[in-house]
Amino acid sequence: MTHTSLEALRKSLSKPKTSAQLCLLGIVAGLFAAILIIIFRLLIIGVQAFFLPETDNYTQLPDLYRLFIPVLGALLIFIFAILSRYKHYRLGVPFIIHRIKQNYGNIPFNSTLNQFFGGAIALISGFTIGREGPSVHIGAAGASFIGSKMHLPYNSMRTLAGCGVAAGISASFNTPLAAVIFVMEVVLREYKIHIFVPIILAAVTGAVTTQFVFGNTYELSLINVTPLPIWHYPYLIICGLTLGAIAYAFNRNLMFVIKVFRRISMFPRLFLAGAIMGLVSFLVPQAMGSGMSAIHLSVISAENMQLLLTILIAKLVATLFILGLGIPGGIIGSVFGLGVLIGTLMSYFGSYLSPDIYVVGTYAVLGMAGLFAATLHAPLAALVAVMEMTSSSHITVPAMVVITTAYVSALQFFGNRSIFLQQLDFQGLSYQVSPAVEALQKIGVMSEMDENFKLLYSDDKDQINATLNAVTSDPDNQTPLILFDEENGYRLAEYDLSLMSDNAIPINYSQLEAISSQCTLADVFDILKDKRSSSVYIYNQLDNKQIMGLIRWDHIHQVLTIRNSLV
Structure with missing residues (x-):
């Protein structure tokens, strides 16, 4: 009876249509992915509790600790990479895009193991990276595991992998709608209703499950968003143009670092990344930690422009070398942190336009949205993310102005491409399929x-x-x-x-x-x-x-x- 039921399930899932069975599997995939990500986050928090007074706050550590912890972390990442026998660049969002497009979302176990422990070590060690890269990889792998164990048709496994990605992003930032848009806009790059519905359910499941453990909190909840008068909008256009140029420079320099060090073997690359992070942390303690730590700094030090500029430069240099040299981690969290710092600095001039209004928080959020949209080529996901993370309707129109200006200027004036696609091209991992093949991939x-x-x-x-x-x-x-x-x-x-x-x-x-x-x-x-x-x-x-x-x-x-x- 069970065998007959499974055969009927597989045949039903092979059809390109919305079904209760696929929706239920989307929920199961979202739950499984969220549980893995909760374990991942608890591992990081638990280990950091042994030597940090507060999660992701390294400023109170002695100078030599900040110097050597990233180096030790890089050595541990290398050891684990050797044990798992996996190429270190082939991790995170770009690799998942490739696997979904070319392999129906089948994720190799070694890469997942490497991403889980390598990403955890990197975040524990204070590298300035985001946790969403490992979360996306782990979420997609968890969903892929369910599909492979049940021997589901490949077209449904592809959808389940998308569900895992949505659950991973949703569990990382507590933004289920932005997670759905990101999957459709960046990963799958298509909108089909029979794919859309299970991904929505997976994202919601990921968010609710994570809220049960960590609470219903947002990284941007500390930031006070206020409405901007209409006379700020010409300056917002200038901010958008600036963010577009910065996004182009960031992508170009990141790829430059990757290409320059591509012939160097893994150990010297990772050791150099640890040494650079250690030196930056020794000189600028506030630069240590995940990209999201910059949000807290921008709130408590909003008036100290010199400090914020120093932290921005330090985090920017560290991020480019850390990601470029192959430390496993996410770029989205880093971009969020850099964007908040840039937006806070831009608010210095915005404050002159309305001296009686506190506009720092609004500009900080707009900086994050604009840099995210232009760097990753995800304007709609950027807009939805800031709306969810701030729970403010006041941010919508200003965010639209900054996001569209940053995205179009980066694309039109500089020929900027998504950093994910540039990484895929460099690694020789295909991600493009013909319209005919893409249509046929959806039918079992x-x-x-x-x-x-x-x-x-x-x-x-x-x-x-x-x-x-x-x-x-x-x-x-x-x-x-x-x-x-x-x-x-x-x-x-x-x-x-x-x-x-x-x-x-x-x-x-x-x-x-x-x-x-x-x-x-x-x-x-x-x-x-x-x-x-x-x-x-x-x-x-x-x-x-x-x-x-x-x-x-x-x-x-x-x-x-x-x-x-x-x-």
């Missing part, structure tokens, strides 16, 4: 295969002819005949009407290639695209001797020409 073979076939274990010509005559006797319901013998394997037998004569109709034999029941029509297309004809047979993933159905090239062609817009 189980939903389209022809299950009405005749299987004959014989190579006897007379028996084949008699069977073929029987299955094709009804012109309106002709059943395909599949043959099997030890010498030729599986073949499709058909009458060749083009060579018919008065005496007989020749039989045409077509060799059939096999494809797993987990595959999608894109995999069938990849096999048959050169021939533009023939067929493949579908075998049961759990029993490769059981033939489940047949898919012809004509059927693939029909999906692409007639039903493409529906998927």
Whole structure:
């Protein structure tokens, strides 16, 4: 009964449509991802509690501690990377984008292990990175694990991986809607309702589960957002242009660091990253810690522009080298922190426009939104994120002005590209698929295969002819005949009407290639695209001797020409 139910579930999930089963799996994936991320965060908080008076606050540590803790952390990251035998650059959001686009979201276990412990060590050691990179990787891997254990169709596993990403971001920042938009805008780069709904449920599940442990808090809740008068808007446009230029410079310099040190082996790279972080922390204690620690600093030191500028420079230099040299961590948290510092500095001139209004908090949030949008090419996710994290309607219109100006100026004037895509290009990891393949990836073979076939274990010509005559006797319901013998394997037998004569109709034999029941029509297309004809047979993933159905090239062609817009 259980086996039959699972087969029915797999067949239902192979269809590109919204279903209760897929929605339920989205919730399960979101819950599992959130639990993994909660464990990840508790590990960081628990270890930091042994030597820090407050989580992520390294300012009270002795100078030599701040100098050597990042170096020790880099050495531990190297040791764990060696043990897990995984390339260190292939982690985080860029790698997940590649795996979802090219491998249906199947995440290697070694990379997940490396990201979990490597990311935890980096954050414990005070590197100025974000926790969302490991969270996204861990969330997608958790969802992928569920799909692979249940042997679900690859099209549904791709959706589940997106659910894991949404749960990871939602659990990191407590922003479920921004997480959904980020997945659709940056990771999947498409909006389809049957994908959209389970991702929404996964994001909500991730947020609610995390709130149960850490409370319903936001990093920006400390910042006081006030409405800006209309005469600030020309200055906001200037701020947006400036943020667009900074985003371009940040992306360009990060890729420069990555390319310069690409030929250096892992140990000297990681050791250098630890040494740079240690030196920066020794000179500027406030620069130590995750990118989100800058938000607290901007609140308590908003009037000290010299200190904020020093912290900004220190964090910027450290972030470029740490991420560029391969320390496992997220870029989003770093961009958030840098953007808040830049926005707070910009508020110095904004205060002259309205001396009687405290505008520092508003500009801090706008700086974060503009830098996020231009750096990651995610304007809508940036807008939704600041709306959720501030719970203020006053930020909406000013954020739209800054975000659009920063995004368009970075793209138009500087030719800036998403830092994720630049990293993927550098690593040689493909992320682009043709529209035809993308449409076919959403349809599992189980939903389209022809299950009405005749299987004959014989190579006897007379028996084949008699069977073929029987299955094709009804012109309106002709059943395909599949043959099997030890010498030729599986073949499709058909009458060749083009060579018919008065005496007989020749039989045409077509060799059939096999494809797993987990595959999608894109995999069938990849096999048959050169021939533009023939067929493949579908075998049961759990029993490769059981033939489940047949898919012809004509059927693939029909999906692409007639039903493409529906998927």
